[in-house]
Amino acid sequence: xxxxxxxxxxxxxxxxxxxxxxxxxxxxxxxxxxxxxxxxxxxxxxxxxxxxxxxxxxxxxxxxxxxxxxxxxxxxxxxxxxxxxxxxxxxxxxxxxxxxxxxxxxxxxxxxxxxxxxxxxxxxxxxxxxxxxxxxxxxxxxxxxxxxxxxxxxxxxxxxxxxxxxxxxxxxxxxxxxxxxxxxxxxxxxxxxxxxxxxxxxxxxxxxxxxxxxxxxxxxxxxxxxxxxxxxxxxxxxxxxxxxxxxxxxxxxxxxxxxxxxxxxxxxxxxxxxxxxxxxxxxxxxxxxxxxxxxxxxxxxxxxxxxxxxxxxxxxxxxxxxxxxxxxxxxxxxxxxxxxxxxxxxxxxxxxxxxxxxxxxxxxxxxxxxxxxxxxxxxxxxxxxxxxxxxxxxxxxxxxxxxxxxxxxxxxxxxxxxxxxxxxxxxxxxxxxxxxxxxxxxxxxxxxxxxxxxxxxxxxxxxxxxxxxxxxxxxxxxxxxxxxxxxxxxxxxxxxxxxxxxxxxxxxxxxxxxxxxxxxxxxxxxxxxxxxxxxxxxxxxxxxxxxxxxxxxxxxxxxxxxxxxxxxxxxxxxxxxxxxxxxxxxxxxxxxxxxxxxxxxxxxxxxxxxxxxxxxxxxxxxxxxxxxxxxxxxxxxxxxxxxxxxxxxxxxxx
Amino acid sequence: xxxxxxxxxxxxxxxxxxxxxxxxxxxxxxxxxxxxxxxxxxxxxxxxxxxxxxxxxxxxxxxxxxxxxxxxxxxxxxxxxxxxxxxxxxxxxxxxxxxxxxxxxxxxxxxxxxxxxxxxxxxxxxxxxxxxxxxxxxxxxxxxxxxxxxxxxxxxxxxxxxxxxxxxxxxxxxxxxxxxxxxxxxxxxxxxxxxxxxxxxxxxxxxxxxxxxxxxxxxxxxxxxxxxxxxxxxxxxxxxxxxxxxxxxxxxxxxxxxxxxxxxxxxxxxxxxxxxxxxxxxxxxxxxxxxxxxxxxxxxxxxxxxxxxxxxxxxxxxxxxxxxxxxxxxxxxxxxxxxx
Numbered sequence: 001x002x003x004x005x006x007x008x009x010x011x012x013x014x015x016x017x018x019x020x021x022x023x024x025x026x027x028x029x030x031x032x033x034x035x036x037x038x039x040x041x042x043x044x045x046x047x048x049x050x051x052x053x054x055x056x057x058x059x060x061x062x063x064x065x066x067x068x069x070x071x072x073x074x075x076x077x078x079x080x081x082x083x084x085x086x087x088x089x090x091x092x093x094x095x096x097x098x099x100x101x102x103x104x105x106x107x108x109x110x111x112x113x114x115x116x117x118x119x120x121x122x123x124x125x126x127x128x129x130x131x132x133x134x135x136x137x138x139x140x141x142x143x144x145x146x147x148x149x150x151x152x153x154x155x156x157x158x159x160x161x162x163x164x165x166x167x168x169x170x171x172x173x174x175x176x177x178x179x180x181x182x183x184x185x186x187x188x189x190x191x192x193x194x195x196x197x198x199x200x201x202x203x204x205x206x207x208x209x210x211x212x213x214x215x216x217x218x219x220x221x222x223x224x225x226x227x228x229x230x231x232x233x234x235x236x237x238x239x240x241x242x243x244x245x246x247x248x249x250x251x252x253x254x255x256x257x258x259x260x261x262x263x264x265x266x267x268x269x270x271x272x273x274x275x276x277x278x279x280x281x282x283x284x285x286x287x288x289x290x291x292x293x294x295x296x297x298x299x300x301x302x303x304x305x306x307x308x309x310x311x312x313x314x315x316x317x318x319x320x321x322x323x324x325x326x327x328x329x330x331x332x333x334x335x336x337x338x339x340x341x342x343x344x345x346x347x348x349x350x351x352x353x354x355x356x357x358x359x360x361x362x363x364x365x366x367x368x369x370x371x372x373x374x375x376x377x378x379x380x381x382x383x384x385x386x387x388x389x390x391x392x393x394x395x396x397x398x399x400x401x402x403x404x405x406x407x408x409x410x411x412x413x414x415x416x417x418x419x420x421x422x423x424x425x426x427x428x429x430x431x432x433x434x435x436x437x438x439x440x441x442x443x444x445x446x447x448x449x450x451x452x453x454x455x456x457x458x459x460x461x462x463x464x465x466x467x468x469x470x471x472x473x474x475x476x477x478x479x480x481x482x483x484x485x486x487x488x489x490x491x492x493x494x495x496x497x498x499x500x501x502x503x504x505x506x507x508x509x510x511x512x513x514x515x516x517x518x519x520x521x522x523x524x525x526x527x528x529x530x531x532x533x534x535x536x537x538x539x540x541x542x543x544x545x546x547x548x549x550x551x552x553x554x555x556x557x558x559x560x561x562x563x564x565x566x567x568x569x570x571x572x573x574x575x576x577x578x579x580x581x582x583x584x585x586x587x588x589x590x591x592x593x594x595x596x597x598x599x600x601x602x603x604x605x606x607x608x609x610x611x612x613x614x615x616x617x618x619x620x621x622x623x624x625x626x627x628x629x630x631x632x633x634x635x636x637x638x639x640x641x642x643x644x645x646x647x648x649x650x651x652x653x654x
Numbered sequence: 655x656x657x658x659x660x661x662x663x664x665x666x667x668x669x670x671x672x673x674x675x676x677x678x679x680x681x682x683x684x685x686x687x688x689x690x691x692x693x694x695x696x697x698x699x700x701x702x703x704x705x706x707x708x709x710x711x712x713x714x715x716x717x718x719x720x721x722x723x724x725x726x727x728x729x730x731x732x733x734x735x736x737x738x739x740x741x742x743x744x745x746x747x748x749x750x751x752x753x754x755x756x757x758x759x760x761x762x763x764x765x766x767x768x769x770x771x772x773x774x775x776x777x778x779x780x781x782x783x784x785x786x787x788x789x790x791x792x793x794x795x796x797x798x799x800x801x802x803x804x805x806x807x808x809x810x811x812x813x814x815x816x817x818x819x820x821x822x823x824x825x826x827x828x829x830x831x832x833x834x835x836x837x838x839x840x841x842x843x844x845x846x847x848x849x850x851x852x853x854x855x856x857x858x859x860x861x862x863x864x865x866x867x868x869x870x871x872x873x874x875x876x877x878x879x880x881x882x883x884x885x886x887x888x889x890x891x892x893x894x895x896x897x898x899x900x901x902x903x904x905x906x907x908x909x910x911x912x913x914x915x916x917x918x919x920x921x922x923x924x925x926x927x928x929x930x931x932x933x934x935x936x937x938x939x940x941x942x943x944x945x946x947x948x949x950x951x952x953x954x955x956x957x958x959x960x961x962x963x964x965x966x967x968x969x970x971x972x973x974x975x976x977x978x979x980x981x982x983x984x985x986x987x988x989x990x991x992x993x994x
Contacts, residue, residue: 233731234770234828238784238835239758248787252774 012432020425024417031418033455037609040619041453048618051195064196072202079148079201083282087140096140099357099364100131103140105350107313113343115320126313134370135284135306142273142283142310145201149208149269154262157213161220161261162246165254171221178214183635185590186211186275186505187607188624191617194279204281208272212265219261223254256325263318270311271504275594278611284310288506292597297514298381302373304510308503315502384514391515399521407520411463419455426633434640442633449629452622454603458630461602464520464592465585465634468527472584475528476535477577481565483536484543484573494540497533505530506594513598523595523604531587535580542576543569578642585634593627603627658839658871659705659728664737666720666727666895669694672735685894697723698734699895710865710872712886714879714918720895721875725841728873729764730754742838759788762839763832767847769824771816771831778803778812781830788835795834802830805867806860822853829860833868842874846881858884879918883907883927891915908932925954925989933988934970934978942979947971954988961985 035041040048058064084090085097098106104127112120130139164171189207197203227250235249277285287303290296357363387395414422423446430442449458483490508526516522546569554568570577596604603623610620667675670693675681680688681696689695697720705711715721727734730746739746741761749757763784771780778799779786785795803812806826816824825845832840842861846854858881865872876882882889883903891898891906891914899911907927910916931950937943945964948957950972957980961968967981 228768228770230766230768230770231772233726234764234766234831235772235783235787236731237729237758237762237764237841238787238831239755239760240787241755244787248783249772252772255774 009432016425016428020417020421021413023421024413027418027421028416031420032416032459033419033450033453035453035456037605038616040616041622043451043453044618044622046618047621048615051617051621054195068196071206072197075148075152075202075205076200078152079144079205082144082147083141083201086144087137087282095361095364097358098354099360100136100366101363102350102354102357104128105353105357109343109346109350111317111320112346115317115324117342119316119320123313123317126309129309129372130306131366131369132372133302133306133309133376134373135287135303136366136369138282138284138287138303139306139310142270142285142307145204145208145273145276145281145283146266146269146314148201149205149212149273150262150266152205153209153212153216153265153269156209157216157261157265158220158258160213161217161258162224162251164217164221165224165250166246174217178218179635180632181210181214183586183631184628185593185631186272187278187590187593187596187604188627190276190279191607191610191621191624199280201281203279204273204276207276207279208269211272212268215264215268216261219264220254220258223257223261224250226257227253256322259318259322259325263315263322266314266318267311267502270307270314274307274504275506278608285504288510289597292506292509292513295513295518295598296381297384297510298377298379300510300513301380302377304507305376306373307507311502311504312499315499380514387515388517395516399516399519402521407463407467407524410467411460414459414463415456419450422459423450426637429637430640433637438636438640441636445629445633449626449633452626452629454606454619454623454626457602457606457623458626461589461592461604461627462630464524464527464595464600464602465589465630468524468531468588468592469581469585471524471528472531472535472588473577473581475532476539476580476584477570479532479536480539480573480576480580481543481569483540484546484569485565490540490544494537497537500529500533505591506597508591509594509598518599520595520600522598523592523600526595527588527591530591531584534587535584538576538580538583539573542573542580545576546572575642578638582635582638582642585638586631589627589631589634603630656707657704658707658709658742659711659873660738660740661704661728662702662738662740664698664701664724664727664739665696665735666698666723666732667694667696667735676736696895698727701737701892701895701897703890703897703900705871705873707871708869709887710874710885712874712876712882712889713892714876714882714886714889715892716877719892721877721892722843723895724892725764725843725873725875729758729762729841759784759835761837762841763835763837764841764843765825765828765832765845767844769816769821769828769848771824771827773816775815776812777808777814777816777819777827780816780827781834783831784835798834799830802833805833805864806830820853821849822857825849825857826860829864833864837870839871839873842872842876844875844877847877854881861885879922883919883922891918903927904929904932923955923989925958925985928954928988930954930957930970930980931972931977933984934980935984937967937979942967942981943969943976945969945979948980950977954985958985958989 054064058069080088083096086103087096089095090097104124107127108120108124111123127139130136160174164174186207189210190203193207193210194203197206231249231253232245235245240249273281273283274285274288277283277289280286284303284307288300288307291298291300291303353363426446427439427442430439449455452458479493483493506526508529509522512522512525512529516525550568550572551564554564559567592600592602593604593607596602596606596608599605603626606616606623607620607627609616610618610623665676667673667681669689672694675688675692675694675696677700680692681699683691685695699720701724703711713721713724723732726732727737728739728746734747737747741757744757744761746754746757772783775783778796781803782795782799785798790798800812803809806829808823808826808830811819811823816827819827828845846857849857861872861874862885864870874882874885876885883906886903888900888902889906890900891911893914899906899915901909904927906915907919907922907924910919929951930948933954934950945966945968946960947969948960948971950970957968961980962982962985967979970977970980
């Protein structure tokens with residue numbers, strides 16, 4: 001059954017593609033909705049006017065002036081309080097309340113308390129490096145925002161996650177929102193949020209919340225559901241109340257996974273806080289955005305490195321904390337005593353350091369700021385200049401090759417084909433993979449996309465997305481299969497991929513900006529680097545999951561390595577590959593759009609332009625909407641394609 | 655003997671419209687036919703039995719026969735679809751939330767196949783967990799926990815964490831936890847299935863010993879006929895959610911209700927369970943009544959030596975009355991017939 005359905009799809013797909021190419025050629029250039037960068041459709045003007053009127057009524061509309069402004073002031077106050085502690089001197093003070101010495105002491109002590117002394121040392125050195133790179137104040141601004149967002153995200157996310165874990169019905173209610181928040185490229189919620197909450201820390205915190213709550217909620221739910229049924233039954237059979245069961249049985253066992261969720265929340269928050277620089281969030285992101293826009297490779301490297309350092313410290317600290325939650329339970333009483341003693345002594349040191357940082361200039365103001373950072377930035381700038389001078393032949397040969405043979409034909413085909421033809425192909429795909437319901441949903445989405453008036457720009461973005469995703473999948477299959485069958489390769493590559501996944505998305509733009517300047521290749525390659533880790537890991541896990549006995553059966557039948565890979569492992573990992581394709585496309589889309597910052601065209605550019613020029617605000621908003629529609633289209637169709645319809649007909653067991 | 659547990663017409667149907675299946679003609683369909691027709695699965699079908707005070711009642715069946723669902727319905731870890739469960743005369747199925755918790759805290763306890771220990775608590779805190787739930791003060795519950803820890807042979811492991819113990823030791827913790835609240839009834843859900851055969855035997859011996867010491871009423875679920883025959887005062891054989899036969903080990907072996915039960919007990923050495931009562935025959939002449947007398951409830955294995963040593967048959971006496979005689983042929987038929 002499974003086989004029959006699958007083999008039917010091949011010829012259908014080929015026919016569809018051929019029809020699209022041939023007819024597209026025939027009608028090339030007609031009904032394509034071309035639109036100049038500065039031209040507006042009535043819809044864009046209408047959106048712009050709407051946004052203007054929201055601005056105008058900020059103080060008169062009761063909802064705006066009470067609810068929205070109330071939330072904004074509350075969050076702003078929270079962030080400002082944290083900033084006063086860490087980065088910005090409060091009124092009447094010359095320095096923030098806790099100086100660099102105090103902050104480093106507190107961070108080291110907290111990491112020691114929640115993880116271990118090795119990671120604590122790394123954290124201390126890492127935080128010192130932030131100052132040495134020349135960005136102490138900016139780093140503390142970023143940290144203040146991250147703390148604010150994470151605290152609120154956990155306060156909201158963990159209780160909702162517990163509810164989702166306990167009540168499947170509640171989870172069903174939450175799922176569409178979570179899916180939506182995670183599929184949507186981070187870039188696009190900036191403007192709507194900024195519209196209501198104005199640019200600044202409050203908006204930055206709220207966009208970060210949208211991005212950081214889903215992992216906290218989802219992983220908490222998984223953790224609660226992952227508690228072995230038998231322990232829940234054992235607790236129940238002893239007569240626990242619901243509350244006792246949760247507090248004494250479920251939460252303690254879910255703790256470790258919940259800490260993993262906290263790790264994900266922190267990393268998501270850091271990633272988003274840097275991007276929120278586009279709506280004037282203070283901190284390291286500002287430096288990166290400004291230097292990217294000025295094409296200042298040296299400074300963008302310098303600030304990018306600071307973000308990387310902070311990401312690594314936060315990630316290592318929370319990962320080690322999660323590992324410790326598990327180990328702690330079986331620790332002997334003696335080591336526990338010794339630890340408590342160490343913590344106590346450390347705490348005295350922290351108090352001293354905080355006092356010193358409060359009362360002395362030495363402790364308050366980072367000494368020798370930038371003594372590593374400035375030479376580093378110069379070296380990177382020099383390196384980039386050298387590369388562009390000496391390698392420009394090589395890079396331009398390479399970009400020409402790709403442009404002429406792959407990207408341009410793909411882009412001109414997508415842009416030049418009449419919209420209804422491409423739309424018909426999308427609907428046909430939706431029908432093939434998902435049936436009438438998905439087709440109806442996709443028809444609606446296509447109508448919205450056409451309605452935004454940005455069809456042509458959407459196709460430019462789509463071309464770059466397809467191209468980058470194709471590279472990502474090829475890399476994914478190659479390295480995934482390699483990692484899946486070779487433990488040594490896995491143990492070398494996996495930490496690199498893990499590290500790659502925790503870095504905030506647009507740090508990836510920095511090195512490619514040095515190589516390719518402000519071109520779409522910078523965006524495409526950054527997208528590949530951003531998306532590849534997830535794809536590679538998914539496929540590697542899929543290949544690893546192939547039962548050893550099946551592999552042995554193939555080998556004993558005389559299959560060679562190549563045959564085992566192509567005839568056993570990859571086909572059996574096809575669900576993982578489909579999932580990797582879905583994830584790859586979503587990640588790539590998110591990053592290609594961010595590429596608008598460094599000269600990539602399409603929808604991303606329009607969003608950035610909308611931030612920069614108030615006359616293009618409405619158009620930027622429409623571009624954001626188009627990106628969302630594109631993202632949902634891609635996600636729904638690839639997800640449907642990865643779940644063969646036969647599932648219903650196999651029905652067995654409950 | 656007073657009745658401690660009474661189960662009456664208990665049903666559990668999974669799937670759409672479970673109430674409609676109860677007592678309907680559809681319920682008598684085979685499992686796959688019922689599923690095809692209604693989309694429902696009858697996991698427990700019209701089960702009734704009584705368990706006397708201090709009795710060890712074993713429910714035995716293959717996987718999927720509904721025995722785990724049955725025990726969960728009795729403790730309401732799963733809500734039954736219909737029927738009645740009385741424990742010490744109290745209707746468990748109609749108890750409200752608070753009363754049900756009270757019953758669980760005081761009247762019965764349960765031992766699980768995969769132990770269900772809390773990994774973040776030490777042995778002593780696992781054992782005392784039920785008491786803690788019940789709001790008993792720390793020193794009091796620790797004193798009681800120490801007591802049962804001693805009872806199950808776990809002295810010296812109070813401060814260990816479950817993952818530091820072997821499977822057998824972990825299940826001793828599970829036993830201790832169930833004993834701690836001094837319940838009237840203990841439910842065992844295949845408690846030893848996850849253990850190695852040798853450990854399993856040890857643990858069975860442990861249960862027999864505990865039963866002699868504390869004399870609890872026990873409901874014991876297993877898929878292992880040897881375990882069932884070894885532990886059970888009475889055994890219920892379950893298939894497709896219904897009871898096929900309920901009886902003493904002797905009755906199951908001597909008079910299996912159908913081929914299904916007969917198949918189960920096929921490999922079991924009958925001489926270990928059957929008593930002389932089952933093979934006594936009338937004497938054919940006075941000469942046969944000259945042999946020594948043996949009690950009717952003596953197991954054949956134990957009687958074999960005596961019967962084989964004397965020349966003629968032995969007399970089988972039941973409370974001073976002559977039940978019949980047994981000679982070498984009858985003994986050999988049972989012992990040799992065990993394989994056939």
